[in-house]
Amino acid sequence: MDSQNLIYETAGAVAIVTVNRPKVLNALNRAVLLELDQTFAGIAANRGIAAVIVTGAGEKSFVAGADIAEMSGFGVAEAREFSRLGQQVFNRIEELPQPVIAAVNGFALGGGCELATACDFRIAATKARFGQPEVSLGVIPGFGGTQRLPRLVGRGMAAQLLFTGDMISSEEALRIGLVNKVVPAEALMEEAKAIAGRIAGRGPLAVSAAKAALREGSNMDLNRALAYEAELFAGGFSTADQKEGMAAFLQKRQADFKAE
């Protein structure tokens, strides 16, 4: 997946996608969004990848938002198309069969915070900062921030962040549940790779089903979501992974899951 704005690497069954526009703090323009879409489409079809880490190039920024220089000249139609493109890319991440971990190495603002919230969970460097400053620019978030943020941190905290445009620290992000863990910058990728590696050692079909249950169930009423969970649980018993996983436990050995 050759691309000028992204760096794509693999470490075993873990893919690492780095947004690579450090001169503009990894701001997202249309070219980056299209490359992200293509890269994640490739990962979705790659059974050799069990987990994904998304991060930003350089020491300063994860992604400091959508590209203001590109957006400044937009009219209504272009803005709508740009918003729908970003939403399509972030939906692809959220719907990816593999878990996606955001390793937030610096500023995660606007579209950058939206990218992080489209991932399944977030690990942050101590110096990371989060925010949705769009109202400071006279617009609102356009890549899903008004919808994913309240689902993660609650409507009241999302309202405060969306209406003030304030930037918050990694510790505050941890406190409100926006990130799972805060580590020193130099330990961030090691931590993200360790978690991704543990995920990669589990039954890939089961991990993918757990992600689907989490995602789809959160948009259903409880009874329908429980029925959906029961179907996915039952479906697990049609896989070789379930046979291997339970046999390995009973034989007191490590399971050897094959990417079916």
Ligand SMILES: C/C=C/C(=O)SCCNC(=O)CCNC(=O)[C@H](O)C(C)(C)COP(=O)(O)OP(=O)(O)OC[C@H]1O[C@@H](n2cnc3c(N)ncnc32)[C@H](O)[C@@H]1OP(=O)(O)O
């Ligand atoms: C649908 C989604 C919508 C959105 O995401 S709207 C955008 C939301 N994001 C923002 O509003 C954040 C904008 N950036 C900033 O506020 C600041 O940056 C920071 C606080 C993140 C860092 O400030 P400092 O340390 O002073 O760096 P610096 O000189 O402002 O930035 C270095 C270079 O990076 C460019 N840059 C930063 N963010 C963006 C961006 N979002 N779009 C385009 N360029 C950006 C700057 O312009 C500059 O460039 P040069 O060195 O050529 O002057």
